[in-house]
Amino acid sequence: MNTPKSSKIPQQSDETASSMIPATQAEQGVSIAQQNEALSHLISSSQAGQQVGQQEPPSSWFQGVFSLENGHWGAKINDIPLGTFKSEIAAARAYDSAALKLFDNDFMRNLLLTGVTINEPLFHSIHNSEVIINMIKDGSYERNYKNFLYYRCHDIPYGDSVVMPTSLDAIKGLIFKELFRKEILLTECQNQNFLILPTKAQLCFEPLKSYRGEVWCEFKDRTNRSWAFQLCLLNNSQVYVFSAGWNKFFREMELRGSDIVLFYHYMDLRNFPDRFSYMIDVIRGVRSPRMQRRRR
Numbered sequence: 001m002n003t004p005k006s007s008k009i010p011q012q013s014d015e016t017a018s019s020m021i022p023a024t025q026a027e028q029g030v031s032i033a034q035q036n037e038a039l040s041h042l043i044s045s046s047q048a049g050q051q052v053g054q055q056e057p058p059s060s061w062f063q064g065v066f067s068l069e070n071g072h073w074g075a076k077i078n079d080i081p082l083g084t085f086k087s088e089i090a091a092a093r094a095y096d097s098a099a100l101k102l103f104d105n106d107f108m109r110n111l112l113l114t115g116v117t118i119n120e121p122l123f124h125s126i127h128n129s130e131v132i133i134n135m136i137k138d139g140s141y142e143r144n145y146k147n148f149l150y151y152r153c154h155d156i157p158y159g160d161s162v163v164m165p166t167s168l169d170a171i172k173g174l175i176f177k178e179l180f181r182k183e184i185l186l187t188e189c190q191n192q193n194f195l196i197l198p199t200k201a202q203l204c205f206e207p208l209k210s211y212r213g214e215v216w217c218e219f220k221d222r223t224n225r226s227w228a229f230q231l232c233l234l235n236n237s238q239v240y241v242f243s244a245g246w247n248k249f250f251r252e253m254e255l256r257g258s259d260i261v262l263f264y265h266y267m268d269l270r271n272f273p274d275r276f277s278y279m280i281d282v283i284r285g286v287r288s289p290r291m292q293r294r295r296r
Helices: 025-052 088-103 117-124 129-138 141-152 186-190 199-208 246-252 289-295
Strands: 065-067 073-077 080-085 174-183 215-220 226-233 240-242 260-268 275-283
Touching (some): 073 088, 080 129, 088 117, 117 141, 129 141
Antiparallel strands (some): 174 260, 226 240
16 A cells, blocks of 8 residues: 555556555455456466467457357366357356355456446355356356346346447456445435445555555556545544545546445556556446336
């Protein structure tokens, strides 16, 4: 965590941003294991290409995804084959869904969460791991998940069409681990000068409790724009808040009640050695008119 003494928002380079939020020892262990897993997938993709033909097909930046000679894409996790897919993004989605079930969100995902995939744990809660993996293998997973959302989750804002993540929800060479999320409350729309962080955020910021100076946290958004927030303890309590810098983000992103702000730890596989940084993203919580009629 960088700790500038000046009260002005620091102008930091990508290298300094990568060390701003310290990981717990457990998270560091997970990150190392996930880094090794990511590299092993890239190696296996290359080996697969050499085995199926003399000319090696292009590899994939996504975890668990590898190209096939026929132009399709394969996916696997922990040496478990997940099937063959027509697009690289579909294979990346399959890996994320399988990893969510097997690792309970403690993994580096290929695609950023969306208003659809953020509720996958609800679907997983009614199926065991074998059922989820088999649905992915036989190609019925996404169809069954969409039906689940539409017919059984009336309190979730979905309309006639449920769209799974696309290439717009991926950034080449980056894989993501969710740190915590915060749903914007109506009271927080009225007071936009600070954001009260959830309890889960304490694990990220616990090492900073004894620090007496100012602490700033920097995140990149999908457009690679940097946002810096000052981290403070609320009234000397155990509750952390983002103060300075938050109002600007709130206004420029036009946040509203029920929007969900996600905070990620991401790894950039394009650089050697792999670089760790932090990202912020928003899922809009606008309820579709049709769902409102169905709930009445």
